Amino acid sequence: MPPETAPLLTAQGVDAGYGTMQVLWGVDLEVRAGETVLLLGTNGAGKTTFLKSLVGLIEARHGHIRLGGADVTRMRSSERMRLGMTYMSELAVFPDLSIEENIRIGAQAIGHPSPNIDELYETFPVLRDKRRNPASSLSGGQRKMLGIAKALAAEPRLLVMDEPSAGLSPLFVKEVIRILSDLRGRGLALLIAEQNIGFLEVATRVFVLEGGRIRFSGTVAEMTDNEALRRAYFGLK
Numbered sequence: 734m735p736p737e738t739a740p741l742l743t744a745q746g747v748d749a750g751y752g753t754m755q756v757l758w759g760v761d762l763e764v765r766a767g768e769t770v771l772l773l774g775t776n777g778a779g780k781t782t783f784l785k786s787l788v789g790l791i792e793a794r795h796g797h798i799r800l801g802g803a804d805v806t807r808m809r810s811s812e813r814m815r816l817g818m819t820y821m822s823e824l825a826v827f828p829d830l831s832i833e834e835n836i837r838i839g840a841q842a843i844g845h846p847s848p849n850i851d852e853l854y855e856t857f858p859v860l861r862d863k864r865r866n867p868a869s870s871l872s873g874g875q876r877k878m879l880g881i882a883k884a885l886a887a888e889p890r891l892l893v894m895d896e897p898s899a900g901l902s903p904l905f906v907k908e909v910i911r912i913l914s915d916l917r918g919r920g921l922a923l924l925i926a927e928q929n930i931g932f933l934e935v936a937t938r939v940f941v942l943e944g945g946r947i948r949f950s951g952t953v954a955e956m957t958d959n960e961a962l963r964r965a966y967f968g969l970k
């Protein structure tokens with residue numbers, strides 16, 4: 734397969750869970766370079782569990798995860814980050830540290846001594862104005878921006894995001910979608926777990942997870958053509 738079409742990330746037959754409870758059952762998913770993949774699923778479908786197994790916060794019990802050609806299934810989270818996969822979760826920000834310190838920590842995660850903070854401030858001007866303030870002084874939406882900026886400081890090839898819309902007003906959700914669309918335009922691959930179908934706007938491909946299994950994968954157009962999914966996710970007949 735030529736390098737430009739080879740997947741950046743491949744998950745094959747991933748099983749994962751907690752203690753005796755199995756949550757994921759043979760999950761397959763691919764993200765190609767520069768692609769924006771949306772992982773949809775209702776509460777408890779296993780989205781967070783799957784993202785955590787991809788980035789190495791929990792171990793896949795079976796199956797394989799490959800990143801840029803390397804088998805990372807048994808690698809630590811920090812090694813996967815060095816290979817270009819960064820995870821942004823709800824807990825991404827340290828509230829007691831300043832905004833700039835948070836961004837620098839994002840870069841240190843890959844041993845990068847001098848992140849291009851000015852470029853990040855161009856994308857998130859609100860963070861420049863408040864750069865010396867503690868992260869706890871930011872609003873929920875601004876904190877989300879900081880979480881994204883901190884993740885980007887690690888200069889990922891693939892940014893994995895868990896529910897970036899959680900807790901945000903519709904206006905801020907639109908702003909996050911605008912920023913993600915801008916990042917996509919710059920060639921960054923994105924994998925976004927969401928329940929908010931507004932994110933279909935930026936998606937090139939969609940996977941739907943239900944009960945820990947992939948129920949659908951295809952383009953946005955294919956998803957909207959599927960009557961059962963249309964009913965489940967758009968509330969349409």
Ligand SMILES: Nc1ncnc2c1ncn2[C@@H]1O[C@H](COP(=O)(O)OP(=O)(O)OP(=O)(O)O)[C@@H](O)[C@H]1O
Binds near residue numbers: 777781783
């Ligand atoms: N740390 C944990 N220990 C035990 N069970 C867990 C743990 N985290 C999640 N689970 C269970 O695993 C299942 C999948 O949860 P998960 O958080 O992956 O789903 P999700 O699709 O991300 O849901 P949501 O959209 O509500 O965040 C649920 O039944 C949940 O109760």
